[in-house]
Amino acid sequence: MEQNFHQREHDKFVPMTSITSGGGVQVKADIYYYTDQMVNIGFVGHPEKGEWVLIDAGLPHAASEIKSVVVDRFGKGSKPAAILLTHAHFDHVGGLAALLEEWDVPIYAHSKELPYLRGEKSYPKPDTSVEGGLLAKMANLYPNEPIDLGNAVQALPENNQVPHLENWKWVHTPGHTPGHVSFYRENDRLLFSGDAFITVRQDSFYRVLMQTAEVNGPPRYYTTDWKAAFESVQKLAELNPEIVVPGHGVSMKGKKLKNGLDRLVEQFTDLAIPDYGKYVDKENNLYQ
Numbered sequence: 001m002e003q004n005f006h007q008r009e010h011d012k013f014v015p016m017t018s019i020t021s022g023g024g025v026q027v028k029a030d031i032y033y034y035t036d037q038m039v040n041i042g043f044v045g046h047p048e049k050g051e052w053v054l055i056d057a058g059l060p061h062a063a064s065e066i067k068s069v070v071v072d073r074f075g076k077g078s079k080p081a082a083i084l085l086t087h088a089h090f091d092h093v094g095g096l097a098a099l100l101e102e103w104d105v106p107i108y109a110h111s112k113e114l115p116y117l118r119g120e121k122s123y124p125k126p127d128t129s130v131e132g133g134l135l136a137k138m139a140n141l142y143p144n145e146p147i148d149l150g151n152a153v154q155a156l157p158e159n160n161q162v163p164h165l166e167n168w169k170w171v172h173t174p175g176h177t178p179g180h181v182s183f184y185r186e187n188d189r190l191l192f193s194g195d196a197f198i199t200v201r202q203d204s205f206y207r208v209l210m211q212t213a214e215v216n217g218p219p220r221y222y223t224t225d226w227k228a229a230f231e232s233v234q235k236l237a238e239l240n241p242e243i244v245v246p247g248h249g250v251s252m253k254g255k256k257l258k259n260g261l262d263r264l265v266e267q268f269t270d271l272a273i274p275d276y277g278k279y280v281d282k283e284n285n286l287y288q
């Protein structure tokens with residue numbers, strides 16, 4: 001198994017790369033995402049005009065890859081108007097510290113996520129007992145300590161507007177974490193879902209590697225409130241998104257997305273909630 005992992009400098013093991021890893025996909029003229037090993041990083045804004053923002057910041061050591069995408073797409077010396085965070089898990093904020101050394105830009109997250117970004121609170125330990133195999137077991141190796149961005153990070157405005165992105169709104173989608181948000185653009189129904197739902201099964205090592213595309217619930221080993229997670233998926237399904245860029249997995253659109261989301265809502269207990277695990281209470285479930 002050893003050869004399937006890649007030892008990072010910070011001496012944690014991180015699952016080695018998926019087949020889309022290290023590549024970027026342009027979803028729309030102003031929407032691009034880059035896959036850093038297993039997590040997606042969003043770039044929103046036209047390459048040739050106006051401001052752009054970054055959505056999430058990948059794994060630790062993602063900063064140099066992010067910067068090279070920026071040079072390719074926006075030109076040398078360009079920097080985002082802001083960095084928006086779906087949530088503060090280490091695989092979404094890893095590159096931040098290094099990016100901030102060069103970029104003096106505001107970072108926004110939901111107010112309920114701020115304690116995890118200001119070094120005040122750690123997430124509950126990932127549930128390595130959860131049904132779902134090897135990746136759940138490996139989650140134990142992931143860093144759990146919060147980062148401390150101090151005042152560089154601030155709360156998203158309460159009116160659901162997204163700083164620097166007109167026509168977008170943020171949607172509170174808790175469950176995976178308390179302050180998880182998704183970002184949504186109404187006019188073309190484009191959604192950055194973060195980890196509220198993803199398009200690959202994070203508990204299947206094979207599927208992570210192959211990026212078999214299917215709509216799935218949030219990554220299991222980190223999700224602590226399954227009732228909220230279900231309500232969040234319902235909320236996003238009601239938006240009827242046309243295109244999604246998830247936190248993990250490939251972008252998906254149209255019928256495939258709609259059918260996948262409908263199925264996830266209808267069968268959330270079976271498809272998303274693990275059969276056992278320390279954050280699961282299936283006997284008394286109120287999910288459906």
Ligand SMILES: [Zn+2]
Binds near residue numbers: 087176195219
């Ligand atoms: Zn997460």
Ligand SMILES: [Zn+2]
Binds near residue numbers: 039089092
């Ligand atoms: Zn994630």
